[in-house]
Every structure is written in structure tokens, then in C-alpha cells.
Amino acid sequence: MKLRISHRTVYRYDRPIRNIVQSLRLKPSVFEGQQTQDWKIEVAGGMCGPVFRDGAGDWIEGWTVRGPTQEITVISSGGIETRDMAGVLRGHREMIHPLTYLQTTRATEPAANLRQLADSVAHGDDTLDLAHRLSHAVSDAIAFRPGVTQARTTAAEALEQGEGVCQDHTHALIALARMKDLPARYVSGYLHSSSSGEAQDAAHAWAEIHVGSLGWVGFDAANASCPDDRYVRLGSGLDAPDAAPIRGIGMGAGVENLDVAVQVDEVESFQSQSQSQG
Template structure:
């Protein structure tokens, strides 16, 4: 499938800041399921710094914007050829051992309710069947409801609320998988549309679980499926904050506002457009 992305992130400040430094994880992953035809990241008045591929196989690029600055626009444009590998991250080169992803974070801490839900999801520990059951349990327990959670919402809080978005689904699945001894990590990227064409947030997210003999397998509880040709994978981390496509610091007292718009096109001419205020 040939997917074209136009992703704009606009940062504005109520008073000029002295400068901004950002770290981008905005380049599609290199594996058998996707091939980049063309890709460009632009930052208004930005100075591109060093770039490297980390131990998890993600490409990280540093940017700085000298001040005073009142607005910054980060624009990502490109085209990716994708294949349906049934969620298998095949051909992805990385040096981090899977066991590293058993480590809990504040956002993915498994409270008693998450542990109980994980135990109730029957299936042999560490098996593909167990992973599917865990993902289904998350989808049943947390109703997809945009706007009811925030970026700082933890997996435990989302489960207690019984509602959330793809970030909450991914973090809850990660917490439950780790509670069952399955290495799991958060993945950020793009999604053209779900099976019913339902719109999504500006950036999509899912989880990958390590299954012995198979490797990393993606699971998207928000859409009750494994990632297929509609998905573009950018990068991964221990949780949403760790895997964020853009991380940065602004020097100065100005209050930051962020607006994100994403447009994804497929060969049929269909589009999926979203905005986040």
C-alpha cells in the first residue's frame, strides 16, 4: 500500500522564548513491512543537529531553533510503501535485548486492577494466544473515547475510567503484558483508517509484545487488530513519553500551545484528516 503523510505540528508561545531544542523520532522505521519512497522533515528557522540510530533501531535527529521565537512549525511530508506482515516486525535491526522492556514506568505501572485483568485473560504465558487475549481484554475494558484522557494519564487511570484513546490502550496492554512476564513496548506512528474508516487522533499508537520464536508482534487494541499495511511505524519506547515523535525544551517563561494536523492519503484517493487542539 502506498501511503502519503502530511503532518504539521505548530508550537506557539504567549511570549517569545529564548530558544527551543527538540529531539525528533519522525523517520519511518526500517524493516520488511515498509520502505520509504521519500521523506522530509522541516522546522521553521531550525538548525539541524546530529542524527543517529539508537539501540532500539529508531533514527533520532536533534534540532534547535534560536530565539527570540514565538512560533515553530514542524512539518513532516513523505511517502511510504507498506506491506501487511500480520503485525510481525520482520527485518528490523536493533541491539536492545527484549528483556529490557519488562521494566515498569510510572505510566505503565500495573496496579491490582490491571494485574487482575491480565490474569483473567486466559492463555499460556508468553504465547501468541496469550498476547491476543490480553489485547482483546484491553479493548473490552477501555472504550475508545477521544478527549476523556490527557497525555499524562496512566494505564491504571485509564482502566479505572473505562475510557481512553489509543495511547491509553497501548499503555494498558504494555502494563498487563509485563505483569505476565511478556516484554512489551509502546510504538508511535500513523494509521490511514480503521476497518470502518473511523477517524483517529493526530498520531496513532499501539504496542509490540515479544513472543518467543516469533519476535516483536504489534497489537492495536483500539482497532482490535495487529498492524497491517495501513500502518506506518515511526519508533518505540517504554511508554508514550519515551516514544514521543517530538520531545523538546523551550528556554523562557512563555506558555506553550501545540496544534497538530495530520493528513494521510492512499492510492484510492481516500483521505484521513484529523486535528488536535
């Protein structure tokens, strides 16, 4: 599938701030399932600094905005060609050992209700089967409902209320997998809607679970599926804050307001898309 993606993030402050430093994880991952075309990242009024690939295989760009300013706009855009890899992350180069992803975080703390859900899942035939069973258990236990949770909602809290968004499903699945001694991590990216319209064009999140010889395999509990060619992978981490596409800090005490717009369009060819824009 050929996709055009535009991701615009605007930070607004009620008073000027300065010396803003941002770490951007906004360039899609490099592996057999996706290949980028003319991808670019822009920060209005910013200067690009260190650029590198970290130990998890994610592309990191450091940007600085000196200010003072009350608005920062970050735009990431480009084309990408994706292939359905049945969720398997094949050809992704990274150096961090999978066992690193057994450690827990505040968002994935193994509370009693999560342990009870994990204990209710039988092991099955093999590790891959177990991972699928865990994902289905989360899909059944947490209904997808936008606006009912917040950025700091934990997996246990989302399970307690029985509803949430993709971030909550992902945190819950990660918690369950780790309780079964399966390394699991949070993945940030994009999802293009299918023809039946059950998914929205949006920034999205899912989990990857390490299942032996297959390596990392993606599981989207929010949509009860494994990532296919509708998914675009950006980067990963222990949880949502660790895998955030944009992280930053600045000098000042202003109140921050955030506005995010993501558009994902399927195109016939990147060449014709470029010509139409010209």
C-alpha cells in the same frame, strides 16, 4: 499500500523563548513492512544537528532554533509503501535486549485493577495466543472515546473509568503483558482509515509484545487488531513520553500551546503524486 503523509506540528508561546533544542523521531522505521520515498523533515528557522539511529533502531534528528521566537513549526512529510506483515516486525535492526522492556513506568504501573485484569486472562496455548488474549481483554475493558483522558493519564486510571484513547489502550496492554513476563513497548506512528471508516487518519499508537521466536509483534487494542498495511511505524519506547515523535526543551517561561495536524492519503503511485504537486 502506497501512502502520502503530512504531519505538521506548531508550538506557540505567549512570550518569546530561545535556544530550543528538539529531538525528532519523525522518520518511519526501516523494516520489511515499509519503505519510504522522498521523506523530509523541516523545522522553520531551525538548524539540523546530530542525526543517528539509536539502539532501538529509531532514526533521530537533532534540531536547534536559536530564537527568540513565539512559534515553532515542524513538518514531516513524504511517501511510504507498506506491506501487511500480520503485525510481525521483521527485518528491523536494533541492539536493545527485549528484556529491557519489562521495566515499568509511571504510565504502566501495575496497579491492583490492572493485576486483576491480567489474572483474569488464561495463558492459552502459547505465548502468541496469550498476547492476543491480553489485547482482547484490554479492548473489552476500555471503550474508545476521544477527549475523556489526558496525556498524563495512567493505564490504571483509564481502566478505572473504562474508556480512553489509543494511548490508554496501549499503556494498559503494555502493563498487562509485563505482568505476564512478556516484554512490551509503546509504538508511535500513523493509521490510515479503512474503506469502512472505522479508523481515522491520525497519529496513532499501539503496543509491540515480544513473543519468542517471532520476535516483536504489534497489537492495537484500540481497534482490536494487529497492525497491517494501513499502519506506519515511527518509533518505540517504554511508554508514550519515551516514544514521543518530538521531544524538546527551551529557555524561557512562556505558556506553550500545541497544534497538530496529520493527513494520510492513499495514492496510486508516488510519481503521479509528485507530478500533480508540480
